[in-house]
Amino acid sequence: MAMLEIEGLNAWYGASHVLHGISLTVEPGEIVALVGRNGAGKTSTIRAVMGLMPKATGSVRFADTELLPLPAHARFGLGLAYVPEERRIVPGLTVRENLQLGLVASDGTIDERQAIDEIARSFPRLKERLDQQGVTMSGGEQQMLAIARAMIARPRMILLDEPSEGIMPILVEEMGVLFRRLRDEGTTLLLVEQNVEWALKLADRAVIIDQGEVVHRSSAAALLADKAIQERYCAV
Numbered sequence: 001m002a003m004l005e006i007e008g009l010n011a012w013y014g015a016s017h018v019l020h021g022i023s024l025t026v027e028p029g030e031i032v033a034l035v036g037r038n039g040a041g042k043t044s045t046i047r048a049v050m051g052l053m054p055k056a057t058g059s060v061r062f063a064d065t066e067l068l069p070l071p072a073h074a075r076f077g078l079g080l081a082y083v084p085e086e087r088r089i090v091p092g093l094t095v096r097e098n099l100q101l102g103l104v105a106s107d108g109t110i111d112e113r114q115a116i117d118e119i120a121r122s123f124p125r126l127k128e129r130l131d132q133q134g135v136t137m138s139g140g141e142q143q144m145l146a147i148a149r150a151m152i153a154r155p156r157m158i159l160l161d162e163p164s165e166g167i168m169p170i171l172v173e174e175m176g177v178l179f180r181r182l183r184d185e186g187t188t189l190l191l192v193e194q195n196v197e198w199a200l201k202l203a204d205r206a207v208i209i210d211q212g213e214v215v216h217r218s219s220a221a222a223l224l225a226d227k228a229i230q231e232r233y234c235a236v
């Protein structure tokens with residue numbers, strides 16, 4: 001059974017029809033890179049999975065549950081996590097308090113102190129800053145916090161929207177190591193990226209979206225080697 005199966009997904013912003021029959025699957029424990037140029041529909045696709053598009057039709061199944069009829073908050077409870085492009089680190093809250101927000105949907109089933117200890121082991125940079133205001137950290141550290149907050153409730157799948165954007169190369173590298181480890185531990189990842197080469201080196205499979213349609217599916221390695229297709233659909 002696929003972890004995520006999107007079939008014939010259409011979506012709209014008001015009268016503007018932006019996704020035209022997107023179909024793609026993500027198998028358990030794999031990293032799929034979703035690429036394509038600005039405005040192609042990558043963000044809209046993951047927003048539709050999370051229940052954040054004003055209108056969406058078709059089918060989106062997560063571990064065999066049909067998501068489209070469910071409100072956004074019910075989707076988080078199923079073990080899906082989302083790291084949006086704008087990181088939404090809450091002003092006025094410390095790093096620890098931002099992490100605690102990631103546990104709200106788990107209804108007290110996860111031991112908070114243990115979960116924060118575990119996360120702090122994976123993110124040494126956050127460990128040193130648990131009592132600091134989240135928004136005082138660098139952009140890259142805030143991105144790591146947003147990812148840590150998504151991971152803390154141990155979701156089965158994480159959707160990430162351009163996690164490497166605007167981040168120092170050293171942190172991008174750390175993030176790659178983290179994503180591989182997550183995958184090796186069984187977490188499924190759907191990664192929207194403009195940093196195509198980095199994403200393809202990390203991912204198992206790749207899907208390209210162009211003008212709201214899927215135009216290419218292959219192994220990540222095959223797309224990495226195919227500069228012509230990358231130029232045609234991913235050049236900025």
Ligand SMILES: Nc1ncnc2c1ncn2[C@@H]1O[C@H](COP(=O)(O)OP(=O)(O)OP(=O)(O)O)[C@@H](O)[C@H]1O
Nearest residue numbers: 013016018036037038039040041042043044045194
């Ligand atoms: N809030 C909105 N209202 C109306 N149209 C929107 C809105 N957000 C995005 N769009 C339009 O929807 C289409 C798909 O955008 P989307 O953000 O999904 O693309 P993307 O591939 O993620 O690109 P980017 O990398 O720029 O985020 C584009 O034509 C865009 O202009």
